[in-house]
Amino acid sequence: MARLSDAFIDDLLARTDIVEVIAARVPLKRQGREYSARCPFHDERSPSFTVSPNKQFYHCFGCGAHGTAISFLMNYDRLEFLDAIDELARRAGIEVPRETRQHNENPDTRDMYTVLDEAARFYRGALASGSEAAAYLDRRGVDASIREQFGIGYAPGGFSALKDALGTDPRRVSLLERTGMLSKNDRGHVYDKFRERVMFPIHDRRGRTIAFGGRVLKAEDSPKYLNSPETPLFHKGRELYGLWQVRQANQNIARLIVVEGYMDVVALFQHGITQAVATLGTATTPDHAELLFRNAPDVYFCFDGDAAGRRAATRAMESVLPRMKDGRQAFFLFLPDGEDPDTIVRNEGAPGFDARLADATPLSQFLFDSLAEDGINLATLDGKARLAERAKPMLAQLPDGAFADLMQQRLTELTGVGARASAPNVHVPASRARRAPAGNAPRRSMVRGAITLLLQRPQLALELQPPYRFVALRQPGIELLTELVATVSARPDIGTGALLAHFEGREEAGALQKLASLDLPGDEAGWRLEFIDAIGQLDRQTLRQRVDELLEKQRDGGLDAVDKAELRELLQAGGNATG
Numbered sequence: 001m002a003r004l005s006d007a008f009i010d011d012l013l014a015r016t017d018i019v020e021v022i023a024a025r026v027p028l029k030r031q032g033r034e035y036s037a038r039c040p041f042h043d044e045r046s047p048s049f050t051v052s053p054n055k056q057f058y059h060c061f062g063c064g065a066h067g068t069a070i071s072f073l074m075n076y077d078r079l080e081f082l083d084a085i086d087e088l089a090r091r092a093g094i095e096v097p098r099e100t101r102q103h104n105e106n107p108d109t110r111d112m113y114t115v116l117d118e119a120a121r122f123y124r125g126a127l128a129s130g131s132e133a134a135a136y137l138d139r140r141g142v143d144a145s146i147r148e149q150f151g152i153g154y155a156p157g158g159f160s161a162l163k164d165a166l167g168t169d170p171r172r173v174s175l176l177e178r179t180g181m182l183s184k185n186d187r188g189h190v191y192d193k194f195r196e197r198v199m200f201p202i203h204d205r206r207g208r209t210i211a212f213g214g215r216v217l218k219a220e221d222s223p224k225y226l227n228s229p230e231t232p233l234f235h236k237g238r239e240l241y242g243l244w245q246v247r248q249a250n251q252n253i254a255r256l257i258v259v260e261g262y263m264d265v266v267a268l269f270q271h272g273i274t275q276a277v278a279t280l281g282t283a284t285t286p287d288h289a290e291l292l293f294r295n296a297p298d299v300y301f302c303f304d305g306d307a308a309g310r311r312a313a314t315r316a317m318e319s320v321l322p323r324m325k326d327g328r329q330a331f332f333l334f335l336p337d338g339e340d341p342d343t344i345v346r347n348e349g350a351p352g353f354d355a356r357l358a359d360a361t362p363l364s365q366f367l368f369d370s371l372a373e374d375g376i377n378l379a380t381l382d383g384k385a386r387l388a389e390r391a392k393p394m395l396a397q398l399p400d401g402a403f404a405d406l407m408q409q410r411l412t413e414l415t416g417v418g419a420r421a422s423a424p425n426v427h428v429p430a431s432r433a434r435r436a437p438a439g440n441a442p443r444r445s446m447v448r449g450a451i452t453l454l455l456q457r458p459q460l461a462l463e464l465q466p467p468y469r470f471v472a473l474r475q476p477g478i479e480l481l482t483e484l485v486a487t488v489s490a491r492p493d494i495g496t497g498a499l500l501a502h503f504e505g506r507e508e509a510g511a512l513q514k515l516a517s518l519d520l521p522g523d524e525a526g527w528r529l530e531f532i533d534a535i536g537q538l539d540r541q542t543l544r545q546r547v548d549e550l551l552e553k554q555r556d557g558g559l560d561a562v563d564k565a566e567l568r569e570l571l572q573a574g575g576n577a578t579g
Contacts (some may be wrong), residue, residue: 004085004096009070010493012085015092018056018069018497025076025290027322027399034519040076041065050517055456055496059517066513068497078235080109083206112233115166115175116201116209122165123153123199123212131156133198136217140263141346146270149245151201155194155214162192180211180228194226200262202234202280203244210234213241213262213280225261227281236280238287241265243295249274255298257357258284258316259341264302267342271350276341284316289323298329300357302341305334314370317363321394324363326401331360364407367394368414384415391415446541447477448515450534453527454484455516458499460531461488470538473545478538480508543570 019035022028028035028051039049039060048062059066065075073084082096089096127133127147133154137147146152155162162181166172173190176182182190197214204210211228228234242265246253249269257276259265268276275296279288284301292299301316303309313332320330333356335344345353361369371390377383391411398404411417454461464485471482487502488494494502496516503509520527550567553559559567 006491006498007493008096009085010491010495010498012088012092012094013056013068013070013495013498014493015094016056016069016088017053018058018072019051019053021069021088021091022051022058022072024294027325029400032519039063039065052496055516057496057500057516059513061517064510064513066497066500066517068495068501071497071501078238086206109232111175112179112231113208113210115172115181116179116211116233118166119162119176119179119181119212120151120153120199120201120209122162123155123201124151125153126156126161127152127154127199132196132217136198140267140342142266142270146266149269150242150266151203151209152266153199153201155192155197155199157196159191159195162194163190178231179233180231193228196221197226200241200266202228202239202241204233204239205244205247207244207248210239211236211280215262225281236282237285238291239280240277240288240291241280242269242277243291245269246275246277247295253296255300256292256296257300257302257341258288258292259302260304260312261340261342264341267345268353271345271353273345273350273353283312284319286319286322289316289319293320293323293325293328297327298331300331300333300360302333302335304340305336309334310370313366317367317370320363321367322397322399324403325399326403328403330363331357332363332366333357333360364410367391367407368410378414384417387411388415388417445477446534446537447475447481450531450538451477451481451484451512452515452518452520453531453534454481454488455496455499455512456518456520457524457527457531458484458488458494458496459492460528461485462492463528463532464535469542470535473538473542475538475541546570 019028022037023035026037026040026049028037029047031050033052033054035051035053036047037049037051038044038047039062041049041060042063042065044062049058049060049065051058056068057066058072067075069088070081070084073079073087074081077084077087079087085096127137131154137152142152163173163176166176173182177184177190181193183193184190194212194214197216200213200215201209202211202213211231211234213228214226216222216224227236230236240258241262245265246256253275255275257268257273259268259276259278261278265276265278268274277292279285299320301313303312313334317330317332324330335341335356341353344356348355368387368391371387371394372378376386378387388411395404395407395411398407461484466489468482468485470478484499487499491498500509500512500516503512522530547567547570550559550563550570553563554567
């Protein structure tokens with residue numbers, strides 16, 4: 001498979017601020033020259049994940065995750081390589097050449113998208129044929145334009161309608177299985193997963209169909225909603241139904257309204273409220289929270305007012321707290337018993353629903369109201385102490401900023417206790433704790449020092465002019481140093497992350513990652529002088545090595561005219577420094 005040119009990738013990464021990319025998904029806190037957070041790739045209580053704006057590189061000291069903005073998007077957003085490239089290219093205003101895009105597409109993944117698109121067309125065709133589902137949508141007031149906007153369809157009855165329509169050869173059946181469109185019974189027979197349901201295709205950020213949700217037509221049937229299983233293309237904890245349509249309908253998204261069902265989203269769109277999305281049969285996850293706030297500054301969570309709705313709201317609150325940067329707002333709207341957004345917007349229209357949103361409970365109020373449940377009496381010292389103790393771990397999740405300060409102030413008003421002021425210890429990030437003070441740092445070998453500087457400041461290699469004398473030095477690490485210099489010389493815009501990617505899968509990769517993650521004392525000017533001095537010393541060692549070889553040859557059997565001329569030249573060049 002053809003690949004993107006190194007020059008294109010280096011240029012893209014050079015134009016990308018990795019801190020901005022990661023901070024949009026993970027709450028980062030500045031720690032000196034770098035940023036830290038709890039690692040998004042493994043469970044941990046103290047932050048060991050660091051992001052370096054200078055190196056354009058991230059590294060976790062706990063699990064070893066590391067890489068560039070490209071690898072972060074691939075691992076965090078579960079994007080294919082080309083999708084990650086497209087995402088960064090859009091941010092940077094760079095066009096990915098069409099022929100390059102075609103060459104880099106994974107044929108297997110492309111075939112999965114194709115079969116899901118064919119399934120969506122089949123379901124739309126079944127709906128248009130005057131099905132029972134069409135009558136159901138008529139009764140629910142869903143007009144033709146909204147059906148087309150969301151690609152709504154119908155899965156016919158029977159066990160093989162979709163399979164028969166899309167092909168029964170082994171490869172097609174395999175694709176349908178891998179995309180979650182078929183199920184298999186105990187005897188190994190495969191059959192259509194969705195039958196006699198209104199079908200709602202779920203789209204990714206590029207508008208491609210990645211899964212389906214199906215709703216029953218009859219109230220007595222169950223389950224009410226059936227979703228596609230997890231597949232290589234679909235991870236329900238990372239996707240929001242309707243987000244693609246919201247992006248298409250709104251040039252600027254000022255708010256997002258999170259509801260529970262597909263029909264709630266469709267009904268709100270039908271009445272002109274085009275900012276609704278739904279989680280896919282799961283509670284609001286941290287990934288959902290990141291996705292919501294990446295698209296809108298204000299997020300409204302709309303839940304039933306019963307105990308289950310309150311629990312869902314609490315889960316949502318826990319997911320958004322660490323992402324409440326200044327300028328973001330979250331609200332909670334609880335609906336009357338027996339009502340949902342669909343019924344309310346049909347009965348009260350868009351103005352009535354908007355009025356309810358205007359009265360929604362802000363996150364700040366909901367948090368303290370929730371913590372004060374279970375009979376806490378704020379008129380007593382015991383009650384205030386209990387509220388303060390419950391609030392401390394919640395408020396500690398808030399990013400630094402005005403909102404965090406105001407929440408702390410509010411806690412003080414309610415209890416007389418400052419949540420953060422009462423914390424017994426100041427936490428030292430694991431990433432910082434692992435770094436030894438500069439004065440106690442072990443002395444590096446000259447080669448190791450040069451490699452470390454090159455990894456962290458690749459453009460230092462451009463200070464050198466070929467031919468490089470040190471390449472002939474017989475010393476551990478020289479071949480690696482030579483390859484690093486050659487790589488940077490061939491790719492002048494390369495950064496730390498891309499340089500490490502060059503060695504991915506090789507024996508040296510682990511050691512290079514550790515060296516790239518060291519916190520070097522000093523500044524740019526000092527690092528440049530240190531690197532040039534190290535290379536100079538290595539060059540002198542190389543010269544000394546060659547002089548010793550010639551002197552040894554002279555003792556053993558004499559030198560020819562060429563050897564004698566070389567020895568004289570080397571001694572004049574500085575051989576007297578070898579003694």
